[in-house]
Each structure stands twice: as C-alpha cells, then as structure tokens.
Amino acid sequence: MTERMRFTGATRSLLATTALACASFASVAHAQDWFHLETSSGAERLRIAAAPFKPLAPEVSAYKQTFDTTLFADLTAAGLFDMVSPDMAPQTTPGFPAEINLSQWSAPPASAAMVAFGNIKLLNNHLVVSGFLDDAKNAQYPQIFAKQYTEDPSEDSARQIAHRFADEIIFRLGGGIAGIAETKIYYVKLLGPNDKEIYEMDYDGANQHAITHIGTVAMSPRVSPDNSRLAFSALGTYGFQIKMFSLLLNRIINFPSTGGADSSPAWSPSGQQIAFSSARSGPSEIWVSDAEGNIAHKLTSFGRSSSPSWNPKTGAQIAFICGRSGEPQLYTMDADGSGVQRLTDGGYATSPSWSPNGQFLTFAWDRKYGPGAPGGQDIYVMEIATKKWIQLTHDGGRCDFPVWSPDGRHIVYANSPDGRQEHTRIMSMLADGTQKKVLTGPGADMPNWSWK
Amino acid sequence: MSTYATTSDSQDDYFGSGIAGAVILHVVIAATIIAAAFITHLHGDRWGENASSVGAIQASMVSAIPLPNRAAPVANSVLTPDDVSVAAATPPKEATQPPPQPTDILIKSKTAPPTKANTGEQATQLPQSVMQVQNGTATVNVQDRAFGNRYAYYVKIVAAAVNQDWYRQEIDPRASQNKSVTIVFDIQRDGTPSNVRIETRSGSPTLDTSALRALQRVEGFGPLPSGDHITVEYTFDYHQP
Numbered sequence: 001m002t003e004r005m006r007f008t009g010a011t012r013s014l015l016a017t018t019a020l021a022c023a024s025f026a027s028v029a030h031a032q033d034w035f036h037l038e039t040s041s042g043a044e045r046l047r048i049a050a051a052p053f054k055p056l057a058p059e060v061s062a063y064k065q066t067f068d069t070t071l072f073a074d075l076t077a078a079g080l081f082d083m084v085s086p087d088m089a090p091q092t093t094p095g096f097p098a099e100i101n102l103s104q105w106s107a108p109p110a111s112a113a114m115v116a117f118g119n120i121k122l123l124n125n126h127l128v129v130s131g132f133l134d135d136a137k138n139a140q141y142p143q144i145f146a147k148q149y150t151e152d153p154s155e156d157s158a159r160q161i162a163h164r165f166a167d168e169i170i171f172r173l174g175g176g177i178a179g180i181a182e183t184k185i186y187y188v189k190l191l192g193p194n195d196k197e198i199y200e201m202d203y204d205g206a207n208q209h210a211i212t213h214i215g216t217v218a219m220s221p222r223v224s225p226d227n228s229r230l231a232f233s234a235l236g237t238y239g240f241q242i243k244m245f246s247l248l249l250n251r252i253i254n255f256p257s258t259g260g261a262d263s264s265p266a267w268s269p270s271g272q273q274i275a276f277s278s279a280r281s282g283p284s285e286i287w288v289s290d291a292e293g294n295i296a297h298k299l300t301s302f303g304r305s306s307s308p309s310w311n312p313k314t315g316a317q318i319a320f321i322c323g324r325s326g327e328p329q330l331y332t333m334d335a336d337g338s339g340v341q342r343l344t345d346g347g348y349a350t351s352p353s354w355s356p357n358g359q360f361l362t363f364a365w366d367r368k369y370g371p372g373a374p375g376g377q378d379i380y381v382m383e384i385a386t387k388k389w390i391q392l393t394h395d396g397g398r399c400d401f402p403v404w405s406p407d408g409r410h411i412v413y414a415n416s417p418d419g420r421q422e423h424t425r426i427m428s429m430l431a432d433g434t435q436k437k438v439l440t441g442p443g444a445d446m447p448n449w450s451w452k
Numbered sequence: 453m454s455t456y457a458t459t460s461d462s463q464d465d466y467f468g469s470g471i472a473g474a475v476i477l478h479v480v481i482a483a484t485i486i487a488a489a490f491i492t493h494l495h496g497d498r499w500g501e502n503a504s505s506v507g508a509i510q511a512s513m514v515s516a517i518p519l520p521n522r523a524a525p526v527a528n529s530v531l532t533p534d535d536v537s538v539a540a541a542t543p544p545k546e547a548t549q550p551p552p553q554p555t556d557i558l559i560k561s562k563t564a565p566p567t568k569a570n571t572g573e574q575a576t577q578l579p580q581s582v583m584q585v586q587n588g589t590a591t592v593n594v595q596d597r598a599f600g601n602r603y604a605y606y607v608k609i610v611a612a613a614v615n616q617d618w619y620r621q622e623i624d625p626r627a628s629q630n631k632s633v634t635i636v637f638d639i640q641r642d643g644t645p646s647n648v649r650i651e652t653r654s655g656s657p658t659l660d661t662s663a664l665r666a667l668q669r670v671e672g673f674g675p676l677p678s679g680d681h682i683t684v685e686y687t688f689d690y691h692q693p
Contacts, residue, residue: 175613
C-alpha cells in the first residue's frame, strides 16, 4: 500500500525562533546573564486534554482519583504536550467513545487536539480500566487507539495502569520514543553516617523502598540494560569493591573482589561488559571486564581516571573523567582505549552521562574552580560533535550526578540547596533545564535511571 | 605319594568308540537344527507378521516423545483480559470504506505539475489539514484519503517533527527568499524516514541542504498506524519579511 501526500511548510517570520534547540544552545552558551528559555514552547506543542475517567462502580472512586492525578502528571511530565487545564475542559466525564462530544473538546477554551478518556470498573474482583485516545479534530475517524488494562484492585495498580496508558499515548504521539512513566530510579539513601543503601522509586518519586540491606556504604548504582542486575560499589574489607545485585533473585550475586578500590561501574549497552575505575595497579584507571567481572583489562594509563560512561547508542565510546593535566576534566575515548579526546577546557568536571541518542553528554561542572574563584557546581549538557554546551541549573545549590532518562528527554540529578551532603535530594528536569521537580526528601544521592 | 599314582595306564586305550559316538551325535544334532530351521523357514511366521497383536515393534513412538505441555493462559495478564474489550469492536473497519475508484489513485505523470506551492486554495478542500506551527502556517495536503483522513493525527505529527528539525539559520536569507524546495521521502513501517531525495530544487543550495538535513535529523515519527510504508512529499517554503 503506497500513499503519497504533500506537505507545505511556510515560514513567515523568524521572530519567534525560541523553539529551535540550536538557537537556544547558541544564545545560552554566549549569554552573560541567565535567561530562562523553554524549548518547544508555544503553539506547536500538541494540546491534549485528559478527561476524568468515568467510574462505573462506586467502589472505584478512590482508584479513579489516583488514576486521574497520575495520568495528568505523567502527560505533563513528558515534556511533549500542552496540557488542557481541568478548569478549561468541559465538565463531562465521557466513559465510552459513544459518549464523547468531540466538538465540545476541540472548541475554545479547551481547544484540545487530542482527548484521553475512558472508564474504570470492577470486574471479577479486578480493576479494569478502558482507555481511549481520540483525535478531537478528526470528526470522521477520531479514534487513535483503545486499550484495556486489568490489574488487582489497589492504589498502586491504579497508578501503574495510569503510567502504562500515559506511556502508550507518549509512544504514539511522541515520534516513536517510548515514554518513561513505567521506569524506575535507583539511588543511594543516606540512613546514617556509615550506612548508605540502594533504594528504588518510580520515576515520579512515588513508591520509595529499599533494595539492598548491606549495612555499609553503597555508592553509584547502575542498572544493567536488561533491568535485571544492579552494579554498585560498596565499602568492604578490601575498601570499595564492585558488587552485583540481581533484581530478579533479589539478592547480591557473585562478583570478584580484587582489592584496590574499584568504583563507579558502567554498563556497556550490550550488557556484556562493565567499565569501572580501579586502583588495583596503582593509580586509578579505567578498567573493562565482562559482566561477571572476568577478563578485566586496563584502558587508560595516565592515572586519576574515574566515572566511565558508555555511549549507549553505539557502544563504541566511553566518556570519563581524568585529571592527567591538573583538575579533573571530561574526556572521551574509543572503547578500546584509543582516540582520547578532551572536551572541557577548565574548571572541575565530574560524573558524565551519555544521552541515549549518543549526541550529548551531561555532566556536573564547576567552571570557576580554584582559590579566589568561587563557583557553583551545576549541571551542563554538551553536544559532543561541536563541544558547545549549555548550563541547565543555576543558583540552586550544589548539583551533581546527572543521568539521562531512557527517552532522552529528562535528566535526573542530585541537588543540595545548602551544599551539605545530608540535605542532598533527587531532582529531575527536562533535558533543556525546565520543569525541575523534587522527587525525594533530603538524604538521597547518586540517582540512576532504569532502562525502558 | 598321591592316590592318583595308582590309576592304571591301560584305560587310555579305550577312547575310540567314545569319539565315534560323539561324532555321530554332533552330526545328528547339526542335521536336526538345519532341518528344523528349513521347515520353520517354510512354514513358520515371519518377524513382524503378527506385530499388531504382539505389539513388540508397534510404531507408536510419537506419543511417547516427552514434549512439554502447553502453558496454561495467564489469568491476570493485560494481554488476556477477562472479558472482551469494549474497545476492540470500535475501530472502524476498512470494509466500511467504499472501494477506491480509479480516479482516487494519483498517477503523477498524468497530472500537470504544480506551478506554485498549494498553500492557500487547496486547504479549504481538506478538513484537518491546516495546522499552526511555529512560524506561520503549514498546510498539509494529503492526496490519499484512506491514510490521510483516517490517520490525520499521524500526518500532523510528521509535519510538526520535520518542521521542528528544520534549522532556518542554515539558510542564506537573500538567496532563498520566496523559494521553495520539495523533498520526497518514504516512512517505513517502524516510522523511520528513508529514501530521502529532492524532488524539485529551489535554486538556492543552502535551502536545499537545510531541507535535506531536516529529514536527516529525524530519527523516527513513530510506527505507522497501518500499512507497510507511505511516501510523503514535503515542500519547504522560505519567506522572510
């Protein structure tokens, strides 16, 4: 089946160019003052209304509240849509495609291009949610998709169903990139001066619970690309060593301890290799082993190298931090250790993370580091091909450990408003620095986003 | 002294008749076996003749192969809901559409080439075709009704995605003013653009390159709602006040 269609894009004005990513890169990079720029702001974002779901039984009204709130928050957090405020939406609750009057939703003030609606019921002691997405501007064939979800009745499953429905909408309307509403964030919880455990939460900060119970200091959790294992470093008899936690078996599995301060593991996108920094041969260098910790070999030989991060798109490059020329700087190299390239030209850079499309690196950077140059540590994003960078956080306190989300639209990071470690909390934002949200209370550090 | 020493040597001389008797006995036994075998061969059952009753070599091995049992359907899975989805019946079927007329199919060589960008007059013919984009309006002219009308939202996503990746800084403003370039590309089933080529050049190389690059920046539009692939013709008009 071959169709042929024609588009005509007409440019009438160049005045409103703020939506272009390139434009905001350039203007922020060369600005002296701080500008708050929103990429993809304005009318070209798809306007979506999330109608309150219709409860078909009186028992589901509590779940319905949770569902509606979660769905609206998920679609807002996606960063793709212009959400219709519930105040502007028509005061109706359509439960089925036959009950919706689309012209009511497409007319001002709602002016929605898309409407998500549906119903919630209890069937055979199961929570059954039917969700529909309609194109409000297409009177003839409005329906885009319809899905039904069945779960055990609980608050948590109502939230998970909302996450799944939101991800389906984002996947259909967001250019084929899956949403992140079902993903998890792993982080380090500060329980005491000598007790830091790995915790897990949903991407929106809900459902926080412990993963490890090792009673010592755990650091830098990293999820394997198949979401089955968690590599982290923990303080043990031989100093910091790489530990491996199986999320399927729910226990620590074997990983060899070699002695000599191994830390900051990073998975290759194939899940078959792990890069980490190790001081087993003297100075700290980047090492690579297979996923079981065998066949370890050294990639760098200049000392003071740490925090590797694989290119998740190709698996052919590793970004890392190296202090071979003074203060720690951001470098990239090929996965075999050749082609080392320096990306930052000063300051103090830490903890790089590669974007899923391989185009950008995010990292924490103190550009004015040193005596007499008081600078703050902030989150930056650098385009690798051009080495242009933008600053994403500003005046929010000390920021560190940025990590990309699997959809490439979000960054999660640790922020301490007053710079003290016990006040550090996890925050997330869109990858252009907007929509900053606090996900946890104080005492959470070193986040890592699970894969989709 | 051993008691065997008293045995007489004269007994060794009487074995001749014993040998003769043994030879005769063996010949008789051999002849009996051969005769019995010959008679049995002529009149007896052959192997496998009565196998159905005996069952010794019944060829029924297939049922004995230890294949795993089929998995029982999972009760609480999303993929297998308890009842028939309300939604399943709702999508409009292809059968409801009238069969395509010969006039519906655009044969490009037989139509006159457009002399100008069809921004204005054709937009009124087509519902859901005018969309607001960042710099003015983009008019989507869908010539295949089956896809374009049914999946108008997908067409709008394609238009917006390409428009977003069109960097107008790359264009030389003076050389490209009021010029337009037409790009033709295919969208595969998984939503990735392919086979990007210039249909009509604008005469401004920077405008042509920027349009090509816009398509090359797009990683995907999302999987096609239906069909194997579609071909899209995208016209980039450059106007600067």
